[in-house]
Amino acid sequence: MEPDPAMLDEALAVAHAAADAARAVVLPHWQARDFEVVTKADLTPVTIADRAAEAAIKQVLRATFPAHAFYGEEEGREGEGDFLWLIDPIDGTKAFVRGYPMFSTQIALMHRGELVLGVSDAPVYGERAWALRGGGAYLRAGDDQPRRLQVSTACGFDAQTAISTGNLKSLAANAARWQAYAGLVRKVGRIRGYGDFLHYHLLARGAIDLVVESDLNILDIAPLVLIVREAGGVFTDLDGQAIGLDSRSALAGTPALHAQALAAFNPA
Secondary structure, three states, rough: OOOHHHHHHHHHHHHHHHHHHHHHHHHHHHHHHOOOOEOOOOOOHHHHHHHHHHHHHHHHHHOOOOOOEEEEEOEEEEOOEEEEEEEEEOOOOHHHOOOOOOEEEEEEEEEEEEEEEEEEEEOOOOOEEEEEOOEEEEEEEEEOOOOEEOOOOOOOOOOOOOOEOOOOHHHOHHHHHHHHHHHHHHHHEEEOOOHHHHHHHHHHHOOEEEEEEEEOOOOHHHHHHHOOOOOOOOEEEOOOOOOOOOOOOOEEOOOHHHHHHHHHHHOO
């Protein structure tokens, strides 16, 4: 059974409010640079801002949806049920720690394993993207009015094509896939590594054409998956599988380029 549309509209409004609450926590720490950095067991950094922002997000979400389950970057999985909120309070903590603005707050809602809404907020970079399943994807930059997003019309790898990559360690360790990636690089006009939220926002608004990442988790990309899809793009893992809780890679692009890249990474 599909979730009630009115409930999803309310959930999107609450997700925006939760992103606002995270901004209110994160920005003062960013401006004051007054945080200690702790290295977690997986060797990634965490700060008081990460933990406080996750708590603020959950407080807002729970006020309206106390029965929903949560899966947060800092506190893990809490609760069970058809609805699961996916939360990364600061996706790009390394950027946050090192003092550049390519970090974001990622909030998404799953219903029975399917993504139904997402908000991707980059408070210092100055933009927020969001999507509701079946309702399109939108972006607001600064104080501008929101605009609907649409991926580019790129349909082939040529001098006009732009690719962006994130983490590629696993891809680089796979000789066949690394050569396939090199083959794409030789064909296109521009290779960049915008990373984290940014290249997905750029993809959704038609500024780049394909994103490749081989090392991530669902909390890094959950709302971005829906944003790209609602902007007319295709988003799977590098094997062509649907994105889910266990996903560890990403291949996102215009329909034509995604299909061609997927074939290159997975030859018959």
